[in-house]
Amino acid sequence: MEGLRVAPTSQNLGKWNKLLSRTGIAWFCIAAVGQLAFIAFIIAHYGTRTATGNFAGWNDKQLIKGHVPGDDAGNLMFASHVLLAAAMTLTGLIQLIPALRRRFPTLHRWSGRIFLVLACTLALGGLWLTWGRDTYLSLVGAASVSLNAVLILVCAVYTIRFALARRLADHQRWAMRLFMVANGVWFVRVGLMGWIMINQSPRWMNSTMSGPADIIITYGSYLIPLAALELYCAARRSRSAAAKAAASLLVAAATVFTAIGIFGASTFLWFPQL
DSSP states (O other): OHHHHHHHHHHHHHHHHHHHHHHHHHHHHHHHHHHHHHHHHIIIIIIHHHHTTOGGGGGGSOOSSOOOTTOHHHHHHHHHHHHHHHHHHHHHHHHTOHHHHHHOHHHHHHHHHHHHHHHHHHHHHHHIIIIISOOOSOHHHHHHHHHHHHHHHHHHHHHHHHHHTTOHHHHHHHHHHHHHHHTHHHHHHHHHHHHHHHHTSOTTOOTTSOSHHHHHHHHHHHHHHHHHHHHHHHHHHOOOHHHHHHHHHHHHHHHHHHHHHHHHHIIIIIGGGO
């Protein structure tokens, strides 16, 4: 009798595991398209203007503080920060494609190292731009950037630590956490546009990004993806069908919201600049 009970339970868990995996893959595919669009925007807008020496053209897109005449150090830091963000985004995507990981292990290792170095570099650069160049609209926003930078550095330390210790499962978990927090800049744009698209207006937002919705999205741009990742991983380990079903529903909802946000960001923020 016990054997008869266990088999259906295992089958049911297998079905829920498959659904959970498929929703995770669906989210990644949608996110990958959005990140590639973000990379294309950075190259087309900032890359071409930088390559042709049209530094003032950075400001063709509304910025908190882009090109400032006479501020050579700040301009160099800004350009480096933006252009390296494209490289970090691309190397991060490479890390999450299992086929590339299996077929090209050397590419996986080196792209991972580049991603980690760039994530830390951009975190420190973001702190300098925020506090050294006063690139913020409100102290609430500046604090969010600072917390994001700290989380990036913490995740990077643990990613390196477990890689060196050959604790690959722990290394992969912390690398995934690093991916989520390092992409806060991308997530915040998707989150803002997703909110505006759903509400058909910038509801509870203001010009200094200190409105209720601004604060939730700004901090949530890395805390929510991080929490969603933890719930997803916990559901995969769980023996509860209900936990797997709930996580699948959560990831499916996140996929829909991400798709809406990517559409809004691409249509109104990125593609008009191409």
